Amino acid sequence: MSNVEVSRFLDESRNRVEGYLDSNLPDVSGxxxxxxxxxxxxxxGGGKRIRPALVFAACEAAGGRAEATIPVAAAIEMIxxxxxxxxxxxxxxxxxxxxxxxxxHRKFGEAVAxxxxxxxxxxxxxxxxxxxxxxxxxxxxxxVSTTLATAAGVAGMVGGQIAxxxxxxRPTDETMLAWIHSHKTGALFAASSEVxxxxxxxxxxxxxxxxxxxxxxxxxxxxxxxxxxxxxxAETLGKTPGKDLRAGKTTYPxxxxxxxxxxxxxxxxxxxRAHLEQSGxxxxxxxxxxxxxLHRSR
Amino acid sequence: MSNVEVSRFLDESRNRVEGYLDSNLPDVSGxxxxxxxxxxxxxxGGGKRIRPALVFAACEAAGGRAEATIPVAAAIEMIxxxxxxxxxxxxxxxxxxxxxxxxxHRKFGEAVAxxxxxxxxxxxxxxxxxxxxxxxxxxxxxxVSTTLATAAGVAGMVGGQIAxxxxxxRPTDETMLAWIHSHKTGALFAASSEVxxxxxxxxxxxxxxxxxxxxxxxxxxxxxxxxxxxxxxAETLGKTPGKDLRAGKTTYPxxxxxxxxxxxxxxxxxxxRAHLEQSGxxxxxxxxxxxxxLHRSR
Numbered sequence: 389m390s391n392v393e394v395s396r397f398l399d400e401s402r403n404r405v406e407g408y409l410d411s412n413l414p415d416v417s418g419x420x421x422x423x424x425x426x427x428x429x430x431x432x433g434g435g436k437r438i439r440p441a442l443v444f445a446a447c448e449a450a451g452g453r454a455e456a457t458i459p460v461a462a463a464i465e466m467i468x469x470x471x472x473x474x475x476x477x478x479x480x481x482x483x484x485x486x487x488x489x490x491x492x493h494r495k496f497g498e499a500v501a502x503x504x505x506x507x508x509x510x511x512x513x514x515x516x517x518x519x520x521x522x523x524x525x526x527x528x529x530x531x532v533s534t535t536l537a538t539a540a541g542v543a544g545m546v547g548g549q550i551a552x553x554x555x556x557x558r559p560t561d562e563t564m565l566a567w568i569h570s571h572k573t574g575a576l577f578a579a580s581s582e583v584x585x586x587x588x589x590x591x592x593x594x595x596x597x598x599x600x601x602x603x604x605x606x607x608x609x610x611x612x613x614x615x616x617x618x619x620x621x622a623e624t625l626g627k628t629p630g631k632d633l634r635a636g637k638t639t640y641p642x643x644x645x646x647x648x649x650x651x652x653x654x655x656x657x658x659x660x661r662a663h664l665e666q667s668g669x670x671x672x673x674x675x676x677x678x679x680x681x682l683h684r685s686r
Numbered sequence: 687m688s689n690v691e692v693s694r695f696l697d698e699s700r701n702r703v704e705g706y707l708d709s710n711l712p713d714v715s716g717x718x719x720x721x722x723x724x725x726x727x728x729x730x731g732g733g734k735r736i737r738p739a740l741v742f743a744a745c746e747a748a749g750g751r752a753e754a755t756i757p758v759a760a761a762i763e764m765i766x767x768x769x770x771x772x773x774x775x776x777x778x779x780x781x782x783x784x785x786x787x788x789x790x791h792r793k794f795g796e797a798v799a800x801x802x803x804x805x806x807x808x809x810x811x812x813x814x815x816x817x818x819x820x821x822x823x824x825x826x827x828x829x830v831s832t833t834l835a836t837a838a839g840v841a842g843m844v845g846g847q848i849a850x851x852x853x854x855x856r857p858t859d860e861t862m863l864a865w866i867h868s869h870k871t872g873a874l875f876a877a878s879s880e881v882x883x884x885x886x887x888x889x890x891x892x893x894x895x896x897x898x899x900x901x902x903x904x905x906x907x908x909x910x911x912x913x914x915x916x917x918x919x920a921e922t923l924g925k926t927p928g929k930d931l932r933a934g935k936t937t938y939p940x941x942x943x944x945x946x947x948x949x950x951x952x953x954x955x956x957x958x959r960a961h962l963e964q965s966g967x968x969x970x971x972x973x974x975x976x977x978x979x980l981h982r983s984r
C-alpha cells in the first residue's frame with residue numbers, strides 16, 4: 389500500500405469516527421453544559437485517531453464492514469481521551485498543552501477536568517452497550533465490552549499507568565519497561581485490533597492473531613513515541629533532553645541509546661508483520677498502519 | 687416490617703455484596719499492586735450499601751431471586767465508590783476523611799486516588815458485561831448496562847456533580863437544588879431500583895414504577911443527609927454550621943429551614959410509598975428501606 393493510500397485510509401477513518409463523535413456527544417446546554425463543552429473540546433480537538441483506524445482496518449482485514457464498528461471505534465477513542473485528560477492533571481503528568489492546545493484542566497479547571505474524564509469514560513461504556521443489535525452483531529456485543537473493559541482497567545491501561553507513576557524517578561529494568569508499555573499503551577491497541585476481528589465474526593484463532601498484532605503495534609508505536617520525544621524536543625530546545633527524560637521516566641532511548649532503539653522498532657515491526665502473516669487475513673492496510681506508526685513525524 | 691427485620695435484611699445485603707466484592711476485586715500483587723490495594727481500601731472500608739440493598743429488595747419485590755443480581759449490585763457499589771473517591775479529591779470537595787478513615791488521596795496520594803477511581807469505574811462495567819448468561823438473564827444484560835451507564839454519566843450522576851460544583855458559592859433556587867440532587871444522587875438510586883426489576887423480568891410498567899420509587903428514595907435520602915449534616919456537626923462543633931454550609935453549598939435546611947425540611951422528607955416518603963402502591967409489587971422491604979433512609983442516625 390502506497391503512502392498516499394494509507395494517508396487516504398487514515399483520513400477516511402478520522403472522518404468516520406469524528407463524524408460519529410460530533411453527532412453523538414452531548415450538546416452544550418442545560419445545567420451540565422460546561423461538562424458537555426469540555427467533553428467536545430477534549431474529544432474533537434484533534435488526535436491521530438490511530439485506535440479507531442485499527443478497529444476499522446482489522447475488521448476489514450477479517451472480512452467485515454467497517455461502518456458497523458463505528459460506535460465501538462468511537463467508544464475506544466473516548467476511553468483513550470479520558471485517560472489523556474486524567475494523565476495530564478497536575479497530580480499526574482501536569483501537562484499544560486495537548487495537541488498544541490491548553491489541556492482540559494488548564495482551560496476548564498481541575499474539577500471539571502476530572503469529571504470530564506469520568507463522563508467520557510461512562511459514555512464509552514454506554515455506547516458499547518447501546519451498539520445496535522444488527523442481525524449478526526448482537527451476540528458479539530458482550531464480548532466486545534468485556535474485551536475493552538479488561539484492556540482499559542487495572543489488568544491493562546490503568547495498571548500500566550500506576551506502574552509508570554511508581555517507577556518515575558527510580559531505576560527500572562527492561563522487563564518493567566516492557567510491562568509498563570504493554571499495559572499502558574499495548575492493552576488498548578491489542579483490544580482495538582481484536583474487537584475489529586470479533587465484530588467481523590472472525591474465528592477465535594484469527595482474533596487471537598489480531599490481538600497479538602495489536603499488542604505488538606502498541607510497542608512499535610511507543611518506541612516511535614520515545615524517539616519522537618527525543619528528537620522533537622532536541623530540535624526545539626537545543627541540547628535539553630526530552631520531556632520524558634526530564635520527568636524522570638525511563639524510555640527506550642534512555643535505556644538502550646538511539647541507534648539500538650531504532651533497531652528495536654524495526655524488530656517490533658517485523659514481529660507485527662509475522663502475526664499478520666500467521667493470521668491469514670488481508671493484511672495490507674494493517675501492515676501499512678504499523679509501518680507508519682514507526683516511521684511517522686509526529 | 688419491623689426495625690429488627692429491616693436491619694437483618696440490610697445485614698444480609700451487606701454480607702452478600704461485600705463477600706462478592708472481596709472475592710472479585712483484584713489481589714494486591716504485581717507491578718500494579720498499589721492500585722489493587724487502594725481499590726480494596728476504598729471499596730471494602732465500610733459504607734451503608736444502600737444501593738445494593740435496593741437492587742436486592744427491588745428484584746425480590748418483583749418476584750426475582752436476589753442472588754442472581756449480586757454482580758450488578760456490586761458493580762453499582764463500585765460506581766458509587768469511584769464517584770466518592772473523585773469527589774473527595776482536593777480539586778473537588780477536598781475531604782480528608784471518609785467513613786472515619788483517611789480518604790484515598792490522603793492515604794495513597796492524589797495520582798493513585800485518581801487512577802483508583804478510574805480502575806473501579808472500568809471494573810464496574812467489566813462486571814456488568816461479564817454477568818453470567820443464565821437462562822433467563824442473558825437478554826437483560828444490555829438493558830442493565832445501558833440503564834446504569836446513563837444513570838452514571840453526564841445525563842445523571844456526573845451531570846449532577848458538575849452542576850453542584852458550579853452552583854457552590856452562588857445563590858441557587860429550589861428548581862436547581864432539585865435538579866442537582868435528582869441527578870447527583872437520584873439517578874443511581876433510580877437505576878438501582880429499576881435494574882432490580884429488569885433482572886427479575888418484570889413488565890416495563892413495573893420497572894418504570896420501581897425507577898420512580900428509586901428516584902424519590904434518592905430525594906428522601908438526600909434530605910435526610912442534609913438534616914444529618916446539620917445536626918451531627920452542630921452536636922460536635924456547637925453552633926458552627928455544617929460542612930455543606932461551610933462549603934457554600936445550598937442544602938434543604940439552608941433554603942427552607944429545618945422544620946419545613948423535615949416535612950419535605952415525610953412528603954417525599956409518602957410519594958415513594960405511592961409509587962410502590964401503584965407498581966403492585968410486594969413492597970414491604972422497599973418501603974422499610976425508604977422509611978429507614980429518612981429516619982436514620984448516620
